[in-house]
Amino acid sequence: MVDCRVQLGSDSFMLSLENPIMTASGTFGYGLEFTNYGDIGSLGAIVLKGISLRPRVGNPMPRIAEVEGGLLNAVGLQNYGVEYLISHILPQLQDTRATVIANLYANSVHEFAELARILSEESAIHALELNVSCPNVREGGVLFGQNKAMLADVVSHVTRVSKKHVSVKLTPNVTDIVEMARIAEDNGANSLTCINTLQGMAVDIYSKKPKLANIYGGLSGPCIKPVALQCVHRVAQAVSIPVIGVGGICSAQDVLEFILVGAYAVQIGTATFMNPTFPFQLVDELVTLCKEIGIERIEEFRNTLL
Ligand SMILES: Cc1cc2nc3c(=O)[nH]c(=O)nc-3n(C[C@H](O)[C@H](O)[C@H](O)COP(=O)(O)O)c2cc1C
Numbered sequence: 001m002v003d004c005r006v007q008l009g010s011d012s013f014m015l016s017l018e019n020p021i022m023t024a025s026g027t028f029g030y031g032l033e034f035t036n037y038g039d040i041g042s043l044g045a046i047v048l049k050g051i052s053l054r055p056r057v058g059n060p061m062p063r064i065a066e067v068e069g070g071l072l073n074a075v076g077l078q079n080y081g082v083e084y085l086i087s088h089i090l091p092q093l094q095d096t097r098a099t100v101i102a103n104l105y106a107n108s109v110h111e112f113a114e115l116a117r118i119l120s121e122e123s124a125i126h127a128l129e130l131n132v133s134c135p136n137v138r139e140g141g142v143l144f145g146q147n148k149a150m151l152a153d154v155v156s157h158v159t160r161v162s163k164k165h166v167s168v169k170l171t172p173n174v175t176d177i178v179e180m181a182r183i184a185e186d187n188g189a190n191s192l193t194c195i196n197t198l199q200g201m202a203v204d205i206y207s208k209k210p211k212l213a214n215i216y217g218g219l220s221g222p223c224i225k226p227v228a229l230q231c232v233h234r235v236a237q238a239v240s241i242p243v244i245g246v247g248g249i250c251s252a253q254d255v256l257e258f259i260l261v262g263a264y265a266v267q268i269g270t271a272t273f274m275n276p277t278f279p280f281q282l283v284d285e286l287v288t289l290c291k292e293i294g295i296e297r298i299e300e301f302r303n304t305l306l
Pocket of ligand 1: 025026027049050051071073077103130169195196197219222224247248249267269270271
């Protein structure tokens with residue numbers, strides 16, 4: 001037998017997972033779209049598509065482009081808004097035994113705190129994940145996660161009102177991700193999710209046009225795994241709260257690589273677009289690989305890089 005259970009944190013905001021396999025926000029819809037592919041309750045947790053206070057239509061098309069080893073996207077956080085989530089989606093998620101994490105998107109500190117306050121009251125939600133890769137409209141569109149003062153402000157406001165575990169999802173598009181990780185920890189984050197997409201672009205020499213209508217987009221998939229692994233390793237050495245690893249994971253071996261460098265759990269994103277059953281299969285594949293190399297408890301393997 002392999003004990004795959006993980007605990008994120010140790011206080012009243014502890015999040016217990018049956019296994020370390022989570023889905024990444026924006027790549028698994030609201031979870032319900034995947035119930036024909038597997039039991040969403042068998043995953044460690046599902047992270048919902050980013051949710052904002054009001055519905056958002058997202059960016060113009062095309063907003064997805066395939067690139068070598070990955071994907072560029074500029075979906076622009078299209079979503080139904082929090083009211084619809086509460087009235088139409090959460091009641092259905094409540095009927096599953098899934099551990100559900102809401103991913104929050106907002107353009108001001110006030111909106112972030114309001115979303116956290118509203119979602120804290122929902123029993124179907126087990127934790128909140130702050131997507132700080134979004135522009136602060138009051139500060140001329142600077143991303144929350146790219147400015148130390150703004151990051152401190154948003155994390156402290158959210159953790160003050162939240163009754164749930166709060167994970168801050170860091171952007172790699174900064175000079176020093178460790179500095180940002182420490183700021184999130186100092187301002188009350190219960191865990192950190194590393195990493196969001198990297199900035200990128202793709203162009204077509206025949207039409208001379210960018211491949212995304214938005215010109216720039218977020219790069220994800222196997223090509224970002226070494227970057228994500230390095231971020232997780234550096235951040236995990238620097239903070240004492242749990243780190244959740246995400247970026248390019250495509251196999252059970254990838255999962256163990258992230259755990260080896262210090263991740264408590266991992267999220268699967270772009271790989272789910274290639275195979276919608278992948279996160280479900282991975283739970284079993286991880287157990288098989290652990291048996292093969294003699295790991296009895298996932299937690300004992302964590303952060304054991306020599
Ligand atoms: C189409 C798409 C939509 C995404 N939407 C969100 C989102 O709403 N909120 C968020 O925090 N991250 C979002 N992400 C980032 C992923 O959650 C993840 O951090 C990133 O894709 C890296 O993981 P991967 O290489 O396994 O895909 C999105 C990624 C993709 C590809």
